[in-house]
Amino acid sequence: MRMTRELLMKSALLRYESNFHGAIGMLFRVATLTVVVLWFVSLSCGQISTASAQTPAVQKVAPPDQKDVTPKPNTTAKGKKVITNEDLEPHSAAGTTDKIITRDVSSLLNCDTACEQQAREFLGYDADYEAEWRIQVVRARRDLIADSEWRGMLSQSIGQQRTYCNFLTQQSQKTAPSGNSWDAQVQRARNAKYFETMGNTLRQGLETSVNRMNNHINEVGELSPARAAMMNVQAHRIFDRTCDQPPQR
């Protein structure tokens, strides 16, 4: 419902010289909003998954020459994902490991060939539209590299992911005194309060971050659908990652 309203509100702004790109702009909004929804579904799961990274749930669009372009959701089944949060607080629980997500993250800051290919598929530039895509990608690459604000957002979200995974690990490894003594009960209550508060804080930080990224992608999409699609893939790549299993102690 919210998506439909936003589409209607923004459709007036989208009428560009080409109907094709206007339609793509609308599709793009649907996709980015879908990402947000998925992120929060994942958040609500709040579990550590040890599965390997999954393919981003990009939506394929109809060929550009079709007037009524309708987004076609990817129906591939997706497992649980874990979404991270920003470094709002240092790790405050003692005795926990913070060695989660140690994979090289520099690749997430760039849109490599595979990322470009996903963006191309997202926008529906098939073999018949290779020339159009080749044109689009030149400018998109250059602008993406120059967009320091976006790179900052990516770095921040990667940091958030690390923090959130650490938090989930803390939560899964929490040790509280057992028994019915007064001290044990107080300690258990304190622990529960800590995890609840910290979880809420991290999720709020994430929500802010997601909104900022989403807004930025939408702004860019007005003039450069290709760049916006590449950004969308980058965001998917970050938020589709899962927490690595913590090392054995």
Place this chain on the structure above:
Amino acid sequence: MEFSEINDCDRYCFENVRQLARVSTSSNPNWKRDLLQAIDRVRSDAEWQTYLRELYDVHLKFCLLGDEKREELSRDADPHNVTPREIAIDDKYDAKFKEVQATLQTLYYRQADLQRRFGANPFAFQFSIVQTSRIQNANCAQQRSPRYTPNDADDP
């Protein structure tokens, strides 16, 4: 899109430029006239117009390469199997596309310098961006098939 349309700005474009320039209608009641002047300024800038023409021509080269590749593939490729010949065609056109992409990249570097002259006027600056976006976002099919006009001298 035909190049002759590059300086057009209908009501939608008008509103779009205003929004991109972040000029509110209440803060500047005279915005329409200001915008009109800004568009005229962009239209009369010979160097900018030459740049747009060059940009358009490079885009046509992309379209031409796309056509050539499609034709060659339809002639030589086997729809049921990927063949060495098909891969060779891919490689050949990949190199050609990269060459034109480098030319386009060079043009974009020039664009920033040229657009600086419109920097003081948000309307002019944003209209110039809209113009380049028109070229960039144009569909090759539209560029290849010029629109019919009743006064066309070549019309039989």
